[in-house]
Amino acid sequence: MSVTAARGFRAAGVAAGIKKSGRPDLALVVNDGPRADAAGVFTRNKVKAAPVLWSQQVLTSGALRAVVLNSGGANACTGPQGFQTAHATAEKVAEVLGCGAVEVAVCSTGLIGEQLPRETVLAGIDTAAGELTGTPEAGAAAAGSIMTTDTVPKQAQVTDPAGWTVGGTAKGAGMIAPSMATMLAVVTTDAVVDRAVLDAALREAVRYSFDRLDIDGSMSTNDTVLVLASGASGVAADPAVFTAALTRVCRDLAEQMQADAEGVTKRITVRVAGAASEDDAVTVARTIARDALVKTAMFGSDPNWGRVAAAAGYADAAVDPERLDVTINGVLLCKGAVVAGDRADCDLSGKDVLIEVELGLSGGADGHTAEIRTTDLSHAYVEENSAYSS
């Protein structure tokens, strides 16, 4: 599992003292090669954290030797001082590993608007460097030390019969953009993968995994997904097969994030079919997934399909009410935007809810569909998010 599953990688996770709680808060993932190909996807928020600005810059080379990640502070809205901290962090990693700072990506997560304790971070890197190993335990330690409001570490792995592996870890309960709170993910592979292929594969994988998870429509300043390829298996991966494996790992991580989202009591999948285009399918599914009235109804185990129909109706997409069907947990409740079934037949007592919306504007082989995963809006969500910074 995790970032040490693929050959050529070592990792560590330590308690550097950034978090006041004393919990693990700093992770280091090192690529020992022979290759150092890498790709990244970052938040589309215009307000970007210092580590995002740093990592975007260093990734233009397409190569990374290491990633250093911290929880306990986002290093966002911290100005030149914050950028210098991100830079110093990369320099320190470069120093202990004997590589260049431009080969080191930095990821941070936590509260916006506070400076990171720079010396504490740098000392933590020394500690982490001393604990670097390629064991599963080291991967798990790295996974544990990037947690913020996560209650469990997230790890995933796919091994291909051709002899290469993709493994990864993630934190957070959102998506690249938007996201509930920062999400960070590092995925490693020992396949031999061209840089251009790696970049294209990551964009495709993110599109159908983290980008299809929408907890509350917010978008973080820090979201980052990185993939590092060591080539240590010596096996050149077929681009399509590799993309599929990377997508599986990212989807697995995204599902773990959904299950562990802040305040979650229901795991909701919104599936839209028959849209005029794939973009429209995503837009309708996302609008339903974000609707506060839909989300509170689900929290109340209330199959209030009228709210689903209303949300579809205000989505910025082609919707014809006369063709709009809504099915919840297998019970057709609304056909052509008209009441069709009995709410009482619809059982929402379980933890999983499937909302299916048929738009009737495409079908068969030309049908456009999309799925967005989200969670309900619960008392625990309000509780957790009303008492975060202070």
Place this chain on the structure above:
Amino acid sequence: MSVTAARGFRAAGVAAGIKKSGRPDLALVVNDGPRADAAGVFTRNKVKAAPVLWSQQVLTSGALRAVVLNSGGANACTGPQGFQTAHATAEKVAEVLGCGAVEVAVCSTGLIGEQLPRETVLAGIDTAAGELTGTPEAGAAAAGSIMTTDTVPKQAQVTDPAGWTVGGTAKGAGMIAPSMATMLAVVTTDAVVDRAVLDAALREAVRYSFDRLDIDGSMSTNDTVLVLASGASGVAADPAVFTAALTRVCRDLAEQMQADAEGVTKRITVRVAGAASEDDAVTVARTIARDALVKTAMFGSDPNWGRVAAAAGYADAAVDPERLDVTINGVLLCKGAVVAGDRADCDLSGKDVLIEVELGLSGGADGHTAEIRTTDLSHAYVEENSAYSS
């Protein structure tokens, strides 16, 4: 106050028996003329309730003799049967008043996807017709009978020195589009106002009142704002003066809706200045006002400005982080997207919160600003909306 403040109008509000609780649920507002000019603004949701489809159709004439409103059922997603109910409702009002059904608008609010009890509604119209008077009490009764989750009736009035009055009532806690739950408003005036002027005035008034209130980003199938002009004062109103008076009444009603929004513990005003355009100012203010993390922070009286900066950063508008300032309740907390003040100096213990965002992209006489009013995301909001239909 209310719809009977202007001369030429009678109203009534009765308990017709649509609501199981037995509370008032049907209102009638009648324009006795001499003129019958009218204008309306309706939800932009593609899924429109039957009464919206009916009222949009009859309003193409620009004339209305009466409006009948019910709570206890939205008559949305009810198909041909629902439309026939809306039609029969207008026919019944026409019959008791001796006018044409095409001179009667219909408004409904309540749960989506259930048929209204048609005979109960028609009988209620008989009762209401028997109670029609032009007294303030009748206006208040009408205001009371359109309430759903409202805890207080909403009424407003402006009287112009020239001798005419604008008065109105509203229900709901949202905006025309989007809205938290259905909002309905009926405004009456005894000024002599051209139909074209009335229509333009209403669009302008709504734009700066109900459209600037955003409780949770949802958009109802039933939102309707109507204005009826009797001309009974015999005074022709100056279009600009009339527009200003109508806007004041609508803003007053919108502020009452904000103060009575579901689960409200904080009244939040988001004021954006220095935007590249007015549309951008609205977009940034609305994005912040809708952000669940901002809203939960406010519920927790937590001046977490980082969430405000992050929300501005993902708004679909021109935003330059280096010019982005955030001030909460008068304390400058963030300058150029960098921490500038101490959160501890910011007192959010009161009920009113003012979030000011300066974008620095326009200024002075060419400055583009906008204000959106919203509320916090509280436990009570979740409670109320998780137990609505069932």
